[in-house]
Every structure is written in structure tokens, then in C-alpha cells.
Amino acid sequence: MKSGRYIGVMSGTSLDGIDVVLAAIDEHLVVQLASYSHPIPLDIKNAVLAICQGQQLTLSQLGQLDNRLGKLFAQAVQILMDRQSLTREDVTAIGCHGQTVWHEPHGEAAHTLQIGDNNQIVALTGVTVVGDFRRRDMALGGQGAPLVPAFHHALLAHPTERRMVLNIGGIANLSLLIPGHAVKGYDTGPGNMLMDAWIWRQKGKPYDKDARWAASGKIILPLLQQMLSDPYFAAPAPKSTGREYFNFGWLERQLTAFPGLAGEDVQATLAELTAVTISEQVLLSGGCERLMVCGGGSRNPLLMARLAALLPGTEVGTTDDAGISGDDMEALAFAWLACRTMSGLPGNLPSVTGASEASVLGAIFPANPLHNQS
Ligand SMILES: Nc1ncnc2c1ncn2[C@@H]1O[C@H](COP(=O)(O)OP(=O)(O)OP(=O)(O)O)[C@@H](O)[C@H]1O
Numbered sequence: 001m002k003s004g005r006y007i008g009v010m011s012g013t014s015l016d017g018i019d020v021v022l023a024a025i026d027e028h029l030v031v032q033l034a035s036y037s038h039p040i041p042l043d044i045k046n047a048v049l050a051i052c053q054g055q056q057l058t059l060s061q062l063g064q065l066d067n068r069l070g071k072l073f074a075q076a077v078q079i080l081m082d083r084q085s086l087t088r089e090d091v092t093a094i095g096c097h098g099q100t101v102w103h104e105p106h107g108e109a110a111h112t113l114q115i116g117d118n119n120q121i122v123a124l125t126g127v128t129v130v131g132d133f134r135r136r137d138m139a140l141g142g143q144g145a146p147l148v149p150a151f152h153h154a155l156l157a158h159p160t161e162r163r164m165v166l167n168i169g170g171i172a173n174l175s176l177l178i179p180g181h182a183v184k185g186y187d188t189g190p191g192n193m194l195m196d197a198w199i200w201r202q203k204g205k206p207y208d209k210d211a212r213w214a215a216s217g218k219i220i221l222p223l224l225q226q227m228l229s230d231p232y233f234a235a236p237a238p239k240s241t242g243r244e245y246f247n248f249g250w251l252e253r254q255l256t257a258f259p260g261l262a263g264e265d266v267q268a269t270l271a272e273l274t275a276v277t278i279s280e281q282v283l284l285s286g287g288c289e290r291l292m293v294c295g296g297g298s299r300n301p302l303l304m305a306r307l308a309a310l311l312p313g314t315e316v317g318t319t320d321d322a323g324i325s326g327d328d329m330e331a332l333a334f335a336w337l338a339c340r341t342m343s344g345l346p347g348n349l350p351s352v353t354g355a356s357e358a359s360v361l362g363a364i365f366p367a368n369p370l371h372n373q374s
């Protein structure tokens, strides 16, 4: 393994910020050294949201967004490097996930697109970048997602305890770390995404802090039942999804049969949808002794309480309890995946994504050895 200091960059489906993490990685250890969250300007957030909901745009507009996101990722990395007084020689590589703008894992021409020009990051920081992690897996017949289960397994698997790791981001994904079994993992469906979309439309707030609004409402059971009948929830793994499917349009269609509901009741029902779809999958997958939650949803007390209530006999906690900040897990995973690629090691798990083989992932954008030499 090419050990060293790596930086991971993640801009997820929630568009709440760009997470950047510095980690020391070797064969046995991943040590988180520092992290930083960089804001995303509102016009960029709105442009990505519009694309994910199917809005048409010109190639020029797409190219400009790719350029601006690349510069934004570069700026975020540079701030972390400056704060840590790191020079380019101190960092082996940067693993940058990019911004997913479309994910379509089915059909004759399945595809997934993460943008944010990695060349911009190399040009500004002088550090080698690894990017485009998902498309090799897709070329091998896989879903291209989720990719974090391999990292969850490397970091959090236990020899005897049945564990599952749950990321509640915009989309929620579950990793099954069951001793004696191949690692499995898939997206369970919406995490915070629908709750975020609803409170944004109703109140102009980016998210329901500490679920205060949801907690003031009551669950509308017929609406919940109807939402639960969406075929995604019963579909077998491998499966992955995104904003192209579970978006505000999806929610509006669900609400047409229920006019005039109080906003807080819809919010309470959406929180319950997230908790129920996750807990059903945990139980259907045979249950676990410990559920370790990360992602922004692990900061939502209502979601955490509902998960604990729906999963009696399971120890429900956060990955922070195991020493890994739930806010940094995904960025850390892309630092680790970059290290795998730089070391010529596979990053995907066919048992998770359905790919025909394990493969080295991504593309390497090498640092310029002539940088700053004249
Ligand atoms: N205190 C809190 N109370 C309620 N919700 C919270 C809180 N803190 C964070 N969140 C939720 O977490 C979201 C951000 O989660 P996260 O950063 O894990 O998403 P992401 O990484 O962009 O998504 P994905 O994992 O799908 O790519 C916020 O948009 C919000 O909904």
C-alpha cells in the first residue's frame, strides 16, 4: 500500500457543503488528522439541483459548472492545506468524488456523472488527484454505488459482532458487515433529501435543524403507506438511487391525493419514511447487533430515536462512538479509495455493486513534476 497523507473531498447529494479531510493512511490504519467544510455558493447549488431534476442545459453551461466546481474543490483543499501548513510534497494524493449530477444505473447505456474538473485541483494545489471513481465499476456491469461499504468493512468490521454501518445523507445507504459473509451494501432510499426539499419549499430553510419542525407534526399513515409502496423499496440489491428519482417532483406526486395537509405533518411523515425504510432493510437483511450511523442524519435526534425504537435489540449509535466523525466518513472514504488506486489495489466490491470483478477505480490526474520550476 502506498502509505502517506491523503486528502478526501466529498460533495454529496445534500449540497450542504464540500467536506475535505486530511488522513494518514497505511496498510493497517486510517488516522483522521484534520477536516474542513467549505460552503457552496447558492447559484451553484441551484444549478446542480436543477440538473438533477431533469432541467436541460447547454454544453457551455455544463462546461462552466464543471469548471466552477473544480475551482471550488481546489479552493476548499487549498484552505485545508494552508491551515495545516502543508506543502504539495506533504500530500501523496487527493481523492475527489466530484459532484454527482446524474446517476442512472439501469438500462442498455447505464451511466453516472460526477463533475468538477480535477485538472483545476492539480493546477491550484500541485498535488496528484484521483477522481471519476464510479464509472469503472459501471463499465463492469455494477451500479457504480455505493462505494463506501469496502471502507466501512476495512475500518469497522468486527470478528464476531454483526454490524451494519448506515450513512444518512441526502440518500441513505447501508453496509452489512456480517462475520463470515461477503460484505453487502445498497442505498435504502431517501435519507434527508425529501425532508430538506420540503422545508426549503415551505419555509426557505435548508434543513430541519434537530427535527424541531417534524417533531411538532404527526405522521399521516395513509400518506406513509402510499410512499412505502414505491417499487424502489422492495427491489432487491444491488441497487442505488439519487436525486433524479427521489426529488421534490416525487414528493409532489405523492401529495396529490392528500391536498391541504399541514406542513409539519408532511415533515413528520417524511422523517418516518426514512426511519421505516432503513429499519425494514436492516431487519430484512437479518438484523444486527450494532447499527453505526454516520452522515448528517446521525445529527437528527428524531431519526435516531425512531431507528432505536424500530430496531429493539440493536445497539443504535453513531460512528463517532467508534472514533470516526460521522460528518467526515464519506470524505475519509475517498481519501482511502485514492490510496487504493495509487497502490494499484481494487476499490469496489462486486458483492455490493454487482460488478463482474473487483477493479482498481478511477483516473489519476498526475501532479506536474515541472510545477514551480523555472
Ligand atoms: N442537527 C441536524 N438536525 C437535522 N438534520 C441534520 C442536522 N445536521 C445535519 N442534518 C441533515 O444532514 C444533511 C447533510 O448530510 P450529509 O452531509 O451527510 O449529506 P451528503 O453527504 O451531501 O449526502 P449523500 O451521503 O447522500 O451524498 C443536511 O442537509 C440535513 O438534512
Ligand SMILES: CC(=O)N[C@H]1[C@@H]2OC[C@@H](O2)[C@@H](O)[C@@H]1O[C@H](C)C(=O)O
Binding pocket: 012, 013, 100, 103, 112, 144, 145, 146, 147, 148, 149, 169, 170, 171, 172, 173, 187, 240, 241, 242, 330
Ligand atoms: C451516485 C452517487 O453519488 N451516490 C451517492 C449518494 O449518496 C449516498 C448514496 O447515494 C451512495 O450511493 C453514494 O455515495 C456514497 C459515498 C457511496 O458511494 O458509497
